[in-house]
Amino acid sequence: MVTKEVDVAIIGAGSAGMAAALRTKEMGIDNIIMVERAEYPGGLLRQCIHNGFGLQYFKQDLTGPEYAERFIKKLASMGTPICLNTMVTHLYPDRSIIAINPELGEFKISPRAVVLAMGCRERTRASLGIPGSRPSGIFTAGLAQKLVNVDGYLPGEEFVILGSGDIGMIMARRLLLEGATVKAVVEIMPHVGGLIRNEVQCLHDFEIPLLLEHTVIEIYGDRRLEGVKVARVDKGEVVKGSERDISCDTLLLSVGLVPENELSREADVLLDDATGGPVIDEFMQTTIEGIFAAGNVLQVYDLVDNVTLAGEKAGENAARYVEGTLRKQPTEIEVIAGENVRSVTPHKIVGLEGAELALRVKQLVENAEIVVGNKRRRYRAISPTEVMKINLSPSDLAQFWESGKISVSCQRRQTEEVYE
Amino acid sequence: MREKVLETQVAIIGGGIVGTAIARELSHYTVDTCLLEKEPAVGWGITKGSMSLIHGGTAHFGSRILKRTDTQSSMTLEALLSQPLDMKERLGQTGRNMYFELAPFLTATIIQIGKIYVASDQEQMETIKLVKKMAEVQGVMGLRVLDRDGLREEEPLISTKFIGGLYDPTEAAIFAPEWATAFAENARDNGVHILLDTEVTAITEGKGCYLIKTTHGTIKAEFVVNAAGLFADEIASMVGKPDFSMYFYKCQMLVLENKGYISHVVGRLPEPGYPKLLLPTAHGDILVVHTMEPSTNKHDLTTTKEGLDLLSTYPSYFIPDISPKNDIKSSFAGFLAFNTKNAPDYLVEFGKDRFLNLALAAPGLGPAPALAKEVVALLGDGGLELTEKSDFNPYRFTEPRFIDLTTEEKNERISRNPRYGHIICRCEHVSEQEVVEAVKCGARTMDEVKFRTRAGMGRCQGGFCTSRVLKVMARELSMFPVELTKKGNNTPILKHKTKELREGRQGVAW
Numbered sequence: 002m003v004t005k006e007v008d009v010a011i012i013g014a015g016s017a018g019m020a021a022a023l024r025t026k027e028m029g030i031d032n033i034i035m036v037e038r039a040e041y042p043g044g045l046l047r048q049c050i051h052n053g054f055g056l057q058y059f060k061q062d063l064t065g066p067e068y069a070e071r072f073i074k075k076l077a078s079m080g081t082p083i084c085l086n087t088m089v090t091h092l093y094p095d096r097s098i099i100a101i102n103p104e105l106g107e108f109k110i111s112p113r114a115v116v117l118a119m120g121c122r123e124r125t126r127a128s129l130g131i132p133g134s135r136p137s138g139i140f141t142a143g144l145a146q147k148l149v150n151v152d153g154y155l156p157g158e159e160f161v162i163l164g165s166g167d168i169g170m171i172m173a174r175r176l177l178l179e180g181a182t183v184k185a186v187v188e189i190m191p192h193v194g195g196l197i198r199n200e201v202q203c204l205h206d207f208e209i210p211l212l213l214e215h216t217v218i219e220i221y222g223d224r225r226l227e228g229v230k231v232a233r234v235d236k237g238e239v240v241k242g243s244e245r246d247i248s249c250d251t252l253l254l255s256v257g258l259v260p261e262n263e264l265s266r267e268a269d270v271l272l273d274d275a276t277g278g279p280v281i282d283e284f285m286q287t288t289i290e291g292i293f294a295a296g297n298v299l300q301v302y303d304l305v306d307n308v309t310l311a312g313e314k315a316g317e318n319a320a321r322y323v324e325g326t327l328r329k330q331p332t333e334i335e336v337i338a339g340e341n342v343r344s345v346t347p348h349k350i351v352g353l354e355g356a357e358l359a360l361r362v363k364q365l366v367e368n369a370e371i372v373v374g375n376k377r378r379r380y381r382a383i384s385p386t387e388v389m390k391i392n393l394s395p396s397d398l399a400q401f402w403e404s405g406k407i408s409v410s411c412q413r414r415q416t417e418e419v420y421e
Numbered sequence: 422m423r424e425k426v427l428e429t430q431v432a433i434i435g436g437g438i439v440g441t442a443i444a445r446e447l448s449h450y451t452v453d454t455c456l457l458e459k460e461p462a463v464g465w466g467i468t469k470g471s472m473s474l475i476h477g478g479t480a481h482f483g484s485r486i487l488k489r490t491d492t493q494s495s496m497t498l499e500a501l502l503s504q505p506l507d508m509k510e511r512l513g514q515t516g517r518n519m520y521f522e523l524a525p526f527l528t529a530t531i532i533q534i535g536k537i538y539v540a541s542d543q544e545q546m547e548t549i550k551l552v553k554k555m556a557e558v559q560g561v562m563g564l565r566v567l568d569r570d571g572l573r574e575e576e577p578l579i580s581t582k583f584i585g586g587l588y589d590p591t592e593a594a595i596f597a598p599e600w601a602t603a604f605a606e607n608a609r610d611n612g613v614h615i616l617l618d619t620e621v622t623a624i625t626e627g628k629g630c631y632l633i634k635t636t637h638g639t640i641k642a643e644f645v646v647n648a649a650g651l652f653a654d655e656i657a658s659m660v661g662k663p664d665f666s667m668y669f670y671k672c673q674m675l676v677l678e679n680k681g682y683i684s685h686v687v688g689r690l691p692e693p694g695y696p697k698l699l700l701p702t703a704h705g706d707i708l709v710v711h712t713m714e715p716s717t718n719k720h721d722l723t724t725t726k727e728g729l730d731l732l733s734t735y736p737s738y739f740i741p742d743i744s745p746k747n748d749i750k751s752s753f754a755g756f757l758a759f760n761t762k763n764a765p766d767y768l769v770e771f772g773k774d775r776f777l778n779l780a781l782a783a784p785g786l787g788p789a790p791a792l793a794k795e796v797v798a799l800l801g802d803g804g805l806e807l808t809e810k811s812d813f814n815p816y817r818f819t820e821p822r823f824i825d826l827t828t829e830e831k832n833e834r835i836s837r838n839p840r841y842g843h844i845i846c847r848c849e850h851v852s853e854q855e856v857v858e859a860v861k862c863g864a865r866t867m868d869e870v871k872f873r874t875r876a877g878m879g880r881c882q883g884g885f886c887t888s889r890v891l892k893v894m895a896r897e898l899s900m901f902p903v904e905l906t907k908k909g910n911n912t913p914i915l916k917h918k919t920k921e922l923r924e925g926r927q928g929v930a931w
Contacts, residue, residue, distance in 0.1 A: 002828045002832070022767075038844065038847060086842075086843050088844035088847065088850065090844075090850055101831070101835075101842055101844055102843070103835060103839035103840070103842035103843050104839070104842070105829060105841050105842075106828075106832035106835040106836065106841075106842055107828045107831045107835075109830055110774070122880070122881045122884055122885070123881070123884050125750075125881065125882040126882070127676075127749050127751045127752055127882060128746070128749055129752055130726075130729045130733070130749070130752070132722045132724040132725045132726045132728070132729055133601065133723050133724065133755065134722065135722070136907075136912065137867075137906065137907035137908070137912040137913060137914055138914075140887075141884050143882070143884065144884050144887055146751075146887065147888050148887075148888055148915065149919060150900070151888070152888055152891075152892070153918055153919045154903065154915040154916075154917065154918055154920055155724055155915065155916050155917040155918070155919055155921070156914065156915050156916060156921065157916050158916055158917075158922065178923070179919055179920070179922060179923050180922035180924075181922060182925030211515070218726065219726075223720060224908075224910065224911035224912045225911055225912055225913060250916070263880075383912065
């Protein structure tokens with residue numbers, strides 16, 4: 002078996018992996034390897050042919066492929082090869098990796114540091130437990146997006162979309178432009194699951210019906226899907242008498258993403274139930290030394306720009322780990338998700354360089370205030386669909402080393418003040 | 422133009438585990454045999470929706486105890502357990518051994534997982550001890566009574582409410598459609614005609630023969646074996662009013678990811694109202710078994726909210742660590758069917774001369790190979806001349822799963838054919854070449870590829886591999902992707918090429 006000894010191995014060449022590889026290179030670490038299971042780099046960006054990427058990172062409005070292209074070109078110009086069509090089948094706690102591809106066969110990678118950038122997968126019908134028959138014509142929205150945008154096929158003619166995640170709303174518009182009918186986007190929450198801009202630009206602008214506080218409770222059709230039963234939902238319960246059938250030949254599911262951490266688990270990396278991703282410190286290092294994580298494998302992000310930034314941070318720290326310049330304190334500060342905070346990363350702070358917290362709230366709060374230790378930041382509103390970031394300087398953290406704990410909460414402000 | 426008629430000595434109606442096992446058994450002899458199956462592949466009826474479990478030597482006691490409770494029989498437990506084996510129970514014991522004997526010849530998977538009956542009180546422990554004693558009288562080997570510690574040694578995550586159990590090592594997991602395919606392919610290699618997509622619509626009696634009208638022409642057969650499973654009563658009624666009908670229950674099941682939760686089948690001795698079983702499948706998942714609802718619609722395999730809600734309470738009864746919400750991969754429904762005449766035993770008899778009805782009763786899977794032998798003997802008694810072939814080929818070869826090979830074997834294959842190195846299913850690690858092989862073996866639908874390779878059976882349920890599998894299938898079958906189906910007629914996966922619909926509708930939608 003071929004063994005590749007490298008300084009840094011990056012698993013996944015999507016937005017997080019490419020950013021990590023570039024930054025590692027920029028840090029002067031040359032001996033790196035990127036492995037990617039798909040036939041091309043860029044991950045999901047390649048099928049996201051709509052615009053809206055890079056507004057923060059590049060201050061430009063790009064499509065997914067354009068955004069990816071910038072990184073692919075830069076990687077190429079720096080002479081960083083990407084092992085495509087390469088499936089990592091094992092990752093062990095000693096950081097060794099087993100992978101398979103058509104050129105090298107099954108081979109081993111012995112890296113000094115690893116960056117996990119496997120991304121996430123879509124939740125399926127099974128995890129929602131929608132009863133009914135099992136016909137053809139049920140797809141996750143991301144799969145449908147690949148079929149339409151990359152492969153060039155329409156999976157159906159009359160669609161119902163369950164869930165208003167970003168991919169679902171974007172697909173609603175895409176399908177309509179393809180001449181298909183989108184009968185409804187059905188969302189169980191009182192608000193859409195994705196970004197407000199997508200609600201406006203993909204649904205309202207195209208007059209696609211949005212059924213809030215509704216869900217699909219049954220699936221019909223023995224062969225091809227024939228229809229779904231939808232009903233209003235109030236406090237988690239189906240409202241009796243509100244059920245109605247919608248005929249359709251295709252149901253798309255845009256009901257959430259799950260970080261893909263099977264390899265992390267095999268490597269004994271500790272996972273956080275709230276994010277579905279590894280427990281990390283502010284250097285993006287997991288509980289296994291030398292294994293870093295970035296992007297949607299860590300937590301599901303809202304914008305690709307944030308994924309890129311996380312990837313850069315992981316790449317930078319993996320490089321520093323290899324160089325031996327990553328300095329940890331003997332003690333750590335645990336970051337605790339307090340009131341109305343669904344998840345927060347990093348989970349602990351171990352160094353003296355400050356930290357950037359990324360959090361998601363549980364419920365929409367208007368006139369909101371995020372409180373971290375002694376620091377308060379004010380916002381007009383915070384929605385669970387956004388990832389909020391708070392920067393903590395070393396001095397913000399100084400007084401928490403003694404207790405070893407810092408709590409983050411999000412609440413409604415008592416007084417009306419200016420917001421940021 | 423006169424319709425072409427295919428002539429054969431024996432026509433087996435139904436390509437489930439029983440029909441295919443009979444086809445293979447008959448192919449030992451110089452008998453012209455046709456197997457008729459209405460689905461695009463064998464094993465897609467009751468077989469596919471079964472638990473894929475080969476019951477252990479003690480399992481029939483469970484059914485007897487349950488029946489005693491149901492009928493409120495006054496018979497003592499000991500008397501009940503010591504009753505002689507009926508046909509189904511007897512065939513179950515020999516059938517199980519046959520699976521193990523056949524596995525290396527057919528390269529089909531069987532995993533001896535064993536079963537643990539757990540007990541939560543002393544009374545149940547006593548029953549368990551009695552079951553062990555009576556099973557040993559019947560020749561079941563290897564049974565062990567487990568105390569609290571012994572139980573935890575076998576199943577470390579089991580709920581603390583269980584004080585012990587009975588370990589029956591003879592229970593085994595298979596993947597039933599794989600075995601039906603193996604039987605059918607071995608039969609085919611020995612001369613049996615396997616006719617798929619062929620539904621029987623009418624049967625008439627001719628002179629010393631039966632004329633079987635199907636959706637693909639007429640078959641003239643001297644002997645008919647009615648192995649139509651759930652539809653056995655309907656097939657029998659095509660030649661006269663049968664003295665039995667089939668009644669059945671719809672059984673909903675959940676498939677969970679097995680994150681090391683259990684390694685044996687775990688269940689209670691049957692008692693109404695208690696969760697039944699958790700079983701590790703041959704694919705490494707957990708099957709949560711099952712609801713049981715009387716049904717009258719043979720095509721209704723829908724799951725229900727009530728069913729799924731109930732099932733999701735089962736796992737934590739045994740293993741508190743399991744969270745169905747996080748671990749669920751899939752859900753489906755199957756049938757448990759029985760005949761009205763002999764239930765709970767089988768009914769295997771000639772309804773007419775040379776027309777053998779198999780009106781079975783659950784379970785049919787474990788006994789199938791033994792039943793097949795018995796059916797062939799019955800056909801011999803009924804006048805079929807059985808001359809053993811000298812050149813019977815007992816082997817049916819399939820490549821082992823690529824991912825399970827050693828590094829050397831993998832790399833040898835990849836250097837021969839790089840498509841082995843292209844893994845296109847991220848969850849089950851299936852290579853492109855395995856999909857190619859599945860198509861070469863006859864898979865024409867996505868579900869067939871899934872059953873043969875496991876591509877699409879994993880956590881993401883096809884999210885990653887669907888588009889890749891479609892591409893390989895289209896290439897290998899020389900078909901357009903829009904022609905490919907999930908499971909045969911009227912189950913297309915793709916409807917149009919992009920732009921087709923828009924351009925076709927110009928002026929209407931836009």
